[in-house]
Amino acid sequence: MEKGRPTKYDPAFIDLAYAYAEGDWESVHNHNHPSVIGFARTLRVARSTIYKWAQEHPDFSDTLEHIGSEQEFTVLDKALVGEYVAPLAKLVLANHDYSDKTQTDHVSSDGSIKISWEG
Numbered sequence: 001m002e003k004g005r006p007t008k009y010d011p012a013f014i015d016l017a018y019a020y021a022e023g024d025w026e027s028v029h030n031h032n033h034p035s036v037i038g039f040a041r042t043l044r045v046a047r048s049t050i051y052k053w054a055q056e057h058p059d060f061s062d063t064l065e066h067i068g069s070e071q072e073f074t075v076l077d078k079a080l081v082g083e084y085v086a087p088l089a090k091l092v093l094a095n096h097d098y099s100d101k102t103q104t105d106h107v108s109s110d111g112s113i114k115i116s117w118e119g
Contacts, residue, residue, distance in 0.1 A: 017063035021070040
């Protein structure tokens with residue numbers, strides 16, 4: 001048996017997370033985009049607590065994925081129309097596997113030499 005304070009987790013947090021992801025982040029909480037830390041602040045718990053709950057409750061884990069995908073869409077969408085500062089949007093989108101790196105492969109005609117460049 002694990003000692004410590006009892007968890008504050010409530011299955012109702014799943015619905016709150018979906019509501020947060022789908023617009024409460026902006027209209028109710030006045031956040032610039034949805035985020036796990038923003039949702040944690042909404043519930044008045046630490047971000048680490050949110051991730052712990054996600055490990056313990058698979059349904060809750062799905063809601064965090066939803067917050068992440070809404071964050072990705074929102075930041076990308078607003079950056080494309082100039083509503084977000086590009087360097088900050090780039091930083092957030094890097095967490096969603098976006099990159100501005102390019103790779104060029106140069107291969108000799110006989111295939112014996114291959115050089116890759118990243119920039």
